[in-house]
Amino acid sequence: MQDVLLGSVRQSLTSCSVWLAVQAECADPLCTHAHLVQGTRSSRKTTNVNVVKMYLDVATIASDGLLIFKHSEAFMPVCKCIIIPCQVLDGLLTALHIQLNHPTSHQLKNIVKRYLYALDMDKAVDRVTSGYHSCAALCQTPTVQQEQTTSTPPEAVG
Numbered sequence: 001m002q003d004v005l006l007g008s009v010r011q012s013l014t015s016c017s018v019w020l021a022v023q024a025e026c027a028d029p030l031c032t033h034a035h036l037v038q039g040t041r042s043s044r045k046t047t048n049v050n051v052v053k054m055y056l057d058v059a060t061i062a063s064d065g066l067l068i069f070k071h072s073e074a075f076m077p078v079c080k081c082i083i084i085p086c087q088v089l090d091g092l093l094t095a096l097h098i099q100l101n102h103p104t105s106h107q108l109k110n111i112v113k114r115y116l117y118a119l120d121m122d123k124a125v126d127r128v129t130s131g132y133h134s135c136a137a138l139c140q141t142p143t144v145q146q147e148q149t150t151s152t153p154p155e156a157v158g
Contacts, residue, residue, distance in 0.1 A: 013096070014115050019082045020066050026085035028052055029067050036061050051086065054119055059083055069117035081117040089118045093128040105129040 023029040032055040035042060042052045059067045067083040084092060097108060109125050118124065 013092070014082065016062075016064055016066050016082070019084075020064065022088060023067055023083070023085060026087050028055060029083060029085050032056055032059055033061065033065070033067055036067075051119065055083065058117070071113075071117070079114065081113070081115060084116050084118040086119055089121075089124050090128060092116075093124055094131075097128050103129075 023033070028051045031042065031052050035052070035056055036059060041056065042049050055067070058069050060070060062068045062080065069081045069083055071079045071081050073079075093108070093112065096112065097103065100108070100111070103111070105125055108129060109122060112121065112125065
């Protein structure tokens with residue numbers, strides 16, 4: 001886990017040829033790719049117009065035809081993250097969560113955001129990590145604070 005966080009181990013999830021095939025099978029990235037190539041915007045009659053518009057705001061096409069998101073942080077080089085379709089996101093995160101031996105939500109977010117980009121990534125990671133009973137058992141449980149109310153005795157009401 002620590003090697004993955006430090007970046008010394010190359011993840012198999014960054015295979016461009018595999019993600020190119022996945023993007024070609026899903027409608028939203030395929031539509032986004034077509035709009036970027038043609039230089040057009042989606043019409044309002046499209047069913048997933050909001051998803052495609054969000055992809056169009058952040059996506060660029062790499063030299064191999066893959067949809068990517070260019071991400072930059074302070075004091076770091078520009079990182080090219082592969083755009084993951086929403087249809088495969090939960091399955092991918094579940095597989096990574098199991099493969100990496102149930103990392104915390106924060107650790108999984110750090111790993112995934114280094115290589116991949118998806119809409120609502122944080123919510124999906126939280127869904128996956130909270131879905132495992134063993135992971136949920138390690139989370140802190142919220143404490144219930146007792147409300148201090150000044151209630152009148154029942155015989156005084158009347």
